[in-house]
Amino acid sequence: MIIIENICIDKLKPTDANQLHQFIIENTERLSKFFPLTLSSNKTFEKSVAYIESKEREIQQKVNFTFAIREIDTQKIIGLIIIKKIDWTNRIGEFAYCIGNDFEGKGMISKAVKALSSFACDELELKTLQIIAHKTNLGSIKVAENNGFIWQKTLIDEFKPTDEAPLDMELYELTK
Numbered sequence: 173m174i175i176i177e178n179i180c181i182d183k184l185k186p187t188d189a190n191q192l193h194q195f196i197i198e199n200t201e202r203l204s205k206f207f208p209l210t211l212s213s214n215k216t217f218e219k220s221v222a223y224i225e226s227k228e229r230e231i232q233q234k235v236n237f238t239f240a241i242r243e244i245d246t247q248k249i250i251g252l253i254i255i256k257k258i259d260w261t262n263r264i265g266e267f268a269y270c271i272g273n274d275f276e277g278k279g280m281i282s283k284a285v286k287a288l289s290s291f292a293c294d295e296l297e298l299k300t301l302q303i304i305a306h307k308t309n310l311g312s313i314k315v316a317e318n319n320g321f322i323w324q325k326t327l328i329d330e331f332k333p334t335d336e337a338p339l340d341m342e343l344y345e346l347t348k
Contacts, residue, residue, distance in 0.1 A: 174291065176283045181239045181253065183231065184224045188240060188249060193220040195249045199272050206306075207270055208334045210252070234258070237296075241271070241284050250275045253284045255292055263299035265292055269315070276311065282318040289319060293348045303344045304330060316344035 173182040184192065196203065196214040203211045213223045227238040235258065241251035251271035258265045267288070269281050285303075292298045303321050305312035316323075321344035329338035 174287045175244065176287050178244050179250070179280055179283065180242050180244055181284055181287060182242070184227055184238060184240050186221065186224055189217055189220040189224055191249045192224065192240070193217050195251075195272060196220070199270070202273060203270055205333050205336075206309075206331070207268075210270075234260075234296075239288070241269075241280060251281065251284070253281070253288055255288065255296070255298075257302075258296075258298070263297060264302065265296065265298045265300075266302040266304060269312075279318075281311075282315050285315055285319050289346060299348055301346045301348075304341045305344070306331070306339055307342055313342065313344075319346065321346045 173180055193214055193216065196211060200211060210223075212219075213226075214220045227236070230236040230238065237255040239253050240249045241253055242248060243250055251269065253267065253269040255265045256268055267285060269284065271281050289301055292301055301321070303312065303316040304327065305316065307313075324343045324345050327341045327343050330341035332338045
């Protein structure tokens with residue numbers, strides 16, 4: 173568990189299923205475009221139970237590292253942060269993150285990325301961390317820039333939202 177000011181970051185636990193499902197339901201609209209798989213994987217309580225189990229297996233297999241972002245006072249899940257698409261040969265990992273409507277713009281994702289960047293470099297021994305964001309996602313671009321990630325290039329047709337044309341995405345990298 174990592175504690176930063178008023179939030180903590182830790183692995184999802186089986187007892188989080190109801191809370192995770194609730195977080196997804198409360199934030200369905202904001203998650204629908206860029207987190208369609210997470211959304212569909214948590215549409216019911218039972219699916220959230222299975223999602224948490226699969227995320228634990230992924231951590232054990234060192235495939236993806238999915239963490240809950242919680243308010244310290246309430247222990248309520250207010251977001252998720254994931255280290256994914258890990259290339260162990262080249263020591264590269266990509267961040268994905270989301271925050272609840274009520275917590276947007278408060279710097280919590282920037283703090284979480286900073287803390288997990290240290291974890292990714294020190295514990296996982298990754299050398300390059302990536303954030304891929306759409307040019308209209310100014311909050312995500314600010315998170316990247318606040319944490320020293322440098323814009324590298326535009327990735328053409330990088331992301332395909334559900335029922336939409338593919339989108340070009342911006343690649344930011346932090347090299348340790």
